[in-house]
Amino acid sequence: EKGGYDHFMLKEIFEQPKAISDCLRGRIDPDKGTVTLGGIDSIMDKLVNANRIIIAACGTSWHSGLVGEYLFEYLAKVPVEVEYASEFRYKEQLIGEGDVMIVISQSGETADTLAALRAAKERGALVIGVVNVVGSTIARETDAGVYIHAGPEIGVASTKAFTAQVTVLTMMAIKLGLSKNAITIKEAKKLISELAKIPQKIEEILQNTSEIERISNLFSYAPNFLYLGRSYSFPVALEGALKLKEISYIHAEGYPAAEMKHGPIALIDEMMPVVVIAATHHTNDKMISNIEEVRARKGRIIAITTPKNDEVGDLAEFSSIIPETMDVFSPLLSVIPLQLLSYYIAVNRGCNVDQPRNLAKSVTVE
Ligand code: M6R
Numbered sequence: 001e002k003g004g005y006d007h008f009m010l011k012e013i014f015e016q017p018k019a020i021s022d023c024l025r026g027r028i029d030p031d032k033g034t035v036t037l038g039g040i041d042s043i044m045d046k047l048v049n050a051n052r053i054i055i056a057a058c059g060t061s062w063h064s065g066l067v068g069e070y071l072f073e074y075l076a077k078v079p080v081e082v083e084y085a086s087e088f089r090y091k092e093q094l095i096g097e098g099d100v101m102i103v104i105s106q107s108g109e110t111a112d113t114l115a116a117l118r119a120a121k122e123r124g125a126l127v128i129g130v131v132n133v134v135g136s137t138i139a140r141e142t143d144a145g146v147y148i149h150a151g152p153e154i155g156v157a158s159t160k161a162f163t164a165q166v167t168v169l170t171m172m173a174i175k176l177g178l179s180k181n182a183i184t185i186k187e188a189k190k191l192i193s194e195l196a197k198i199p200q201k202i203e204e205i206l207q208n209t210s211e212i213e214r215i216s217n218l219f220s221y222a223p224n225f226l227y228l229g230r231s232y233s234f235p236v237a238l239e240g241a242l243k244l245k246e247i248s249y250i251h252a253e254g255y256p257a258a259e260m261k262h263g264p265i266a267l268i269d270e271m272m273p274v275v276v277i278a279a280t281h282h283t284n285d286k287m288i289s290n291i292e293e294v295r296a297r298k299g300r301i302i303a304i305t306t307p308k309n310d311e312v313g314d315l316a317e318f319s320s321i322i323p324e325t326m327d328v329f330s331p332l333l334s335v336i337p338l339q340l341l342s343y344y345i346a347v348n349r350g351c352n353v354d355q356p357r358n359l360a361k362s363v364t365v366e
Helices: 008-014 016-024 038-048 059-076 111-122 137-141 160-179 185-207 210-219 233-248 257-262 281-296 310-315 327-348
Strands: 053-057 080-084 100-105 126-131 144-147 224-229 251-256 273-278 300-305 318-321
Touching: 008 016, 008 327, 016 160, 016 185, 038 126, 038 144, 038 160, 053 059, 053 111, 059 080, 059 100, 059 160, 059 233, 059 327, 100 111, 100 160, 111 126, 111 137, 126 137, 126 160, 144 160, 160 185, 160 327, 185 327, 210 300, 210 318, 210 327, 224 233, 224 257, 233 251, 233 273, 233 327, 251 257, 257 281, 273 281, 273 327, 281 300, 281 310, 300 310, 300 327, 310 318
Parallel strands: 053 080, 053 100, 100 126, 126 144, 224 251, 224 273, 273 300, 300 318
Antiparallel strands: none
């Protein structure tokens, strides 16, 4: 049932080209520049007129929500707030008619996410689900929704659900951007043509994992890791750190790269591997300065970058080169080496990759 792979997690990492293709199938038309999402057709008017969007989720799904924030704000020019579902449910809920909540959940059964959705509905907001498991409680209770169609995810560490969630949020943001005239058909065509190429580009990354395996072997016994990224790469930094924590039990923190100088820089010395996600071109110069700051303190730089960002590649001690894409799609590629890094390190450390200690696949308790 693991299809020849040692673990479900590895199988699911390698399934991502197919999962993203399945997620895109029948929904995008690169020639026409259109996105079709049947599950939100009936509420599209409300989404177009929304004052703001609140995204609520937990864990990895919260990270894909953070990517969603950048996507909706950039492509559809709508203000977005991303909330931990567990925080939203117990705070002053300033949400009501005219607001839209998007809840993101792989399992569709996460207790805190379900509670956030119920609270938002009670106050009159429209709630849209981005869910994997068909017919799950969250899928049933939302007003509308888009399934991510990633197929069953068995490994406790979420991998293909993350990339498929980001894919759905991307399609939603393009669709909303078009409806709000925030992007033109010409821009949509360009975006959608590139989106259609993402499965193939993920495949390219998966075809050559030797460098990331080598890096994993060198750092398997590091006690700490720091992950840095800016813009679209910031949520990816958080996701990379979470993957490493949950399956390898190495302490890891993700930070927006510019925040480093407000505290975490004190941690950097020759014992500290720093994973730098330099995959967005518009932040490249700033990432180069951050890399120099880490190098000056003898931190060990592992860069996730692209051929065009060659200066990053030159400065970093190690680098994993991913294919070029538009900045908006970069999380779909840059997260892949991070999933692999955590996987290989966890295997080297003899950890139970698919069922890490203390964790359950779906968290149905508060
Ligand atoms: O099923 P959900 O997407 O609602 O689950 C949310 C989190 O529990 C989940 O993403 C968790 O953080 C994963 N173990 C991360 O790999």
